[in-house]
Amino acid sequence: MRLIHTADWHLGQSFHGQERHAEHRAFLTWLLDTLVERDADALLVAGDIFDVVNPSLAAQALLYDFIVDAHRRLPGLEIVLIAGNHDSGNRIELPAPLMRRLNTHALGRVYWQDDGDLDAERLLVPLTDAEGATRAWCLALPFLRPAEVTGAGMRADMGDDEDDGAPNDYVTGINRVHTRLIEAARARREPGQALVAMSHAHLHGAAVSEASERPIVIGGEESISAALFPDDIAYVALGHLHRAQQVGEARIRYSGSPLPLDFSEVSYPHQVVEVVLEGEALATTEALPVPRPVAMHRVGPAPLERVLAELEALEDDPEQPRDRWPWLEVRVELEAPMPDLRARVEAALEGKALRLLRLERRLPRVEGEDAPARIDLESLGPRKLFERTWADRWGEPPEADVLADFDRLCQDVLDGDEEVTS
Template identity: 80%
Template sequence: MLRLIHTADWHLGQSFHGQERHTEHRAFLDWLVDTLEERRADALLVAGDVFDVVNPSLQAQALLYDFIVSAHERLPRLDIVLIAGNHDSGNRIELPAPLMRRLRTHALGRVSWRDDGRLDAERLLVPLTDAAGETRAWCLALPFLRPAEVTGAAQAEGDAPNDYVAGIGRVHAQLIAAARERRAPGQALVAMSHAHLHGAAVSEASERPIVIGGEESISAALFPPEIAYVALGHLHRAQRVGEDRIRYSGSPLPLDFSEVDYPHQVVEVTLDGEELAAAEAIPAPRPVAMHRIGPAPLDAVLAELEALEDDPALPHQDRELPRERWPWLEVRVELEAPLPDLRARVDAALAGKALRLLRLERRLPRVEGEEAPARVDLETLGPRKLFALTWQRRWGEPPDDEVLADFDRLRQDALDDQDADAGEARP
């Protein structure tokens, strides 16, 4: 038997409406170390978006490295495998790799190609060992695939030069073929990827599109049945995709108020020989509560805010609680007309309560004949939605798929430039 813990989308260093969340992330990582020890895990798989931005703060990086050291001290035989997601810098993830390997940690941030055009698959295959040191499985550790990494060899395969989706398929096929050759009888194959699969449910506002070229997702058929388990990252909602063996662990913490109402977790995976024996969700505790009030008229919102005082699940009256543990709060108010003293009235309702108001959204009525709300709140718009809205206002019609694909490609190029800058800025 081999026992794995699958997690993803930590987003260390996330700025939440301008507020840092280091206390929450540290509490999660402390809980994760305890869980690894209690469950006697053989390996930890982190399926991308370790950090929230390509150039994370020193404090965010310290959280990761302190966790790795602590996990190794308490479980010296634990294998840790982490991959870069679309929020991460592949260069930064791999930078300390030689040191991390001494702590049985394997960090994969990029794919690379040999001179003959074949994938350098060996560096992406990581052995997973049991408590006795015997290799029981191979992890196919596939970081987020940027267009520049998978389209370069396209012409040799007869594909269009910019066929990103075909490039993704080629990488998977070559990596799986290499794993088949490497494995011994009785050893399982475990794939780890940061991608958006067909049929998977996305969060309301916190996930940026990552597949470029008119496609928003890729097929689960990339993972043949011989792969015992597929550990996915990118989508924050924990879910299975078609089969029990193909799963998103989901983010361990809500990353947006839209994620408040569904559970957050890690997944314990048990392998028996080459087969999946069990996959069990382990709920992750929420170190800081998160509340979303409304949308509702002002009187109803104020009544809800008053009622929070009587909620035993929230420590509103515990003034000894450190401020960084006070619950986050979003308030959405439906107004008939602008109300200049709205913030003052909400603040008055919150007086004396250990709550942190992060966002106050005003919703004004629509003007007859107007398609969009009277007020556009840029906080709720990602770059893609903002571009589409701007295009429609300029040209009188929404952008078509080709235009959106061009925008996605340009945006990814900008993110890749940030990634390259982060690599050049190394000491």
């Protein structure tokens, strides 16, 4: 059985204010051609399908057009989608009844039965071969929000031996969900059928990106152990981290994002992963490089004269349509403020088929300087900003219980985005 694993499409991403529909459309066209060429039996998309919980109509059209085209060209292809932390689980599941007619299974949330036990059956997706025989079971586990695994039903399921107020209550809840789902999968499988897990999570020891991944849980101990996936799971298809990598062993992998989502990802090997199963076991995995439809250049950091020389040397193709012109980040090291810096950089780019998205000025630090350093609010984040504000107001850092309350409020805001309608 042949599977293609991908994740973190982030359809609808606004890249420094610019839309990227042409790039995403080119990737999806390549992906569909690859599925046909490889005669794949299933496509696994491990979360962060969209970039925001309320994606634009154009971003949603990219997904649904792809699903329709995939079913037309590969009627036997099974597609399994799970929601990531950027997605609205409710939105991912909304068209699920229609998508099932196209062999597409959309899982956005976990649900609890009246007795407090996990509704595991709805998260088990049979994967069939060309003859329609079930060859594997997919344990399709969407991103688990704290409210879904630390609520009253989950606490009842844990019993009295768990401490409600423990800092790792969230991770404990995740562990219990994995355990129950694996138990249900083992009960359903028959000899010769493989188990394949999908998850959108941050595993211990995995390498994060420099700037582009949102913390999966505000303020919490967010990473989980690869030990949650026992040896009888043939393959683990992970999403959330944008750098393609295996975690500990070849069967546990992040496919990575198919496109760079930040200039810090420009050198990543963007790919999807082809997975071949033989019976209950993993036979092979192969990284399939994704062509980059739009080039991305990162110039500097360097003094201005060297930056200007590098810009002059950049190759471009004016015959390309504008939505294929390369993206450009320029980082300049300055000895003193230069008010006309942008004008000088733009003059060097005049006539070139390049799109300048970001210009970063780097001034030298002055030893013993009393003036406060300039704060980049985007990189600082709400939690650090709150800590600094509290310390300025009260003369001491906030205590642990205050931070815990703030973290819960932040998480409520993120989770509340799911109720917003476009």
